[in-house]
Amino acid sequence: MQALDEAGVPVIEVSHGDGLGGSSLQYGMSLVEEMELIEEAAKTSRRAKIAALLLPGIGTKKELQQAKDCGIQMVRIATQCSEADVSEQHFGLAKELGLETVGFLMMAHMLSPEELAQQAKLMESYGADIVYIVDSAGTMLPQDVIDRVIALKKVLNVPIGFHAHNNLGLAIGNSLAAIQAGATNIDASTRGLGAGSGNTQTEVLVAVLSRMGIETGIDLFQIMDAAEYIVDPLMDSPMIVNRDALTIGFTGVYSTFLWHAKQAGEKFGVDPREILIELGRRKAVAGQEDWILDVASDLSSAKGR
């Protein structure tokens, strides 16, 4: 935290993967109480803004108020890309609390650029100070990113951000594409630490942007050192594109589908990747895990024929 702040990282998100209140038996327990982490981060930071993530339906007003009391200056409010409307009161509350707000449109590949822009516009109308295109499954190609940034630019007055995952090895490539299309805010993590194959690797992005003459305000050597000597030793395993992560990136489905597809594949004698490809085609969304058995059964019958 201190190393990131000293290197000049402008915003540091302190959050469970499912945001405020996300630590639970269902979503995975945090090792340390989140409010303690936020309080410590806010005390330590001299320059960086401290942000928290909030998923409507998981985090509540109570936790947002607590997080504000513990020192956050920004809240990132995340919804499925087609459900921006569930975030209206959360933006309202955040604004009442005097927080800077980010709208976070997850699984953004599932909508057309124009549809996504409409959802982004909703978030702007609720009070989002920035709207992020979030490639949750790491499945976008550079052109997908460019098309979406351009579509959002056409309708928004607020800045546009981009959040990549590296499942197709394109976290850096897509981040560059986003910047070239007009995005001004890019999420990143040292050593790429994050779900799937990880996120855009901060120190690499800083190096690339420096080479391009784009000033980030982040000291390259300091962020490289923080990644090498602080973050790397803390990681259980490095971020790589393995078979599971590539399957998610290739099919563009929710990573939570993977386990279910493996179970169903075993039951029906079908390659789980075939199941996920078909689920991707049918644009299954979270909550439609029951489709997995249907698809597995269909594929199994088709094979039998």
Place this chain on the structure above:
Amino acid sequence: MQALDEAGVPVIEVSHGDGLGGSSLQYGMSLVEEMELIEEAAKTSRRAKIAALLLPGIGTKKELQQAKDCGIQMVRIATQCSEADVSEQHFGLAKELGLETVGFLMMAHMLSPEELAQQAKLMESYGADIVYIVDSAGTMLPQDVIDRVIALKKVLNVPIGFHAHNNLGLAIGNSLAAIQAGATNIDASTRGLGAGSGNTQTEVLVAVLSRMGIETGIDLFQIMDAAEYIVDPLMDSPMIVNRDALTIGFTGVYSTFLWHAKQAGEKFGVDPREILIELGRRKAVAGQEDWILDVASDLSSAKGR
């Protein structure tokens, strides 16, 4: 080998990193005698062509003849990008032996696109059936790749290839840029296994191209399985962008300079990355390791002032 062949990989290079005859105390010993490996590969392969790498000055006519006798169908002849002229007789011999030939222009970022195209044209005139742009230091940005592919396309009649390293996290992004600019041959390795931060990851590239509707002839599931179950368990450590690899990608110098810069940095109290940045500016090439002490001394004096 067999798994790559069965998955449909069209060409498999069997080589020491320094090519035929590269196994030595100076360059690192191979664990198995190279000719045995080539012979075994040629026997096993049913569809893939077997290729070897040859660096004029390291590998000789004798080894090329031996490799041909052991079953190679293709030789990749590699020179520093500004020294294509040293490869003339090697192309001649390869053609006499009835081999398909690839020209391999290493450290290709060090020449302007137009200068590089002239070197590529030389290789074509010697008999290269394909010419590769080789980003040995993993330092190119997508636009650098595009500019070079376009420059080569303007002057060559033979196809153009691209060989990436992932030091800036751009192996996949740059490979896509190369293809979009007109390159038809892309080097890759499963799990990215290769020097520095590794090469373009085969199974990821196949997935991405499949998503783009570009047919590679490689079976995605088979190559994913080969990477996961055969190559990954053989690797000592995964390919990541660590501090050293990023330093090479950022500065664009020879990876062999890194060790010398660290020694010199310690001696003169200078950050080795500062030394390498300056060497990159001065466009030092292999053999100019003595510049390192000069640069370190200059930087140290400048600091003292």
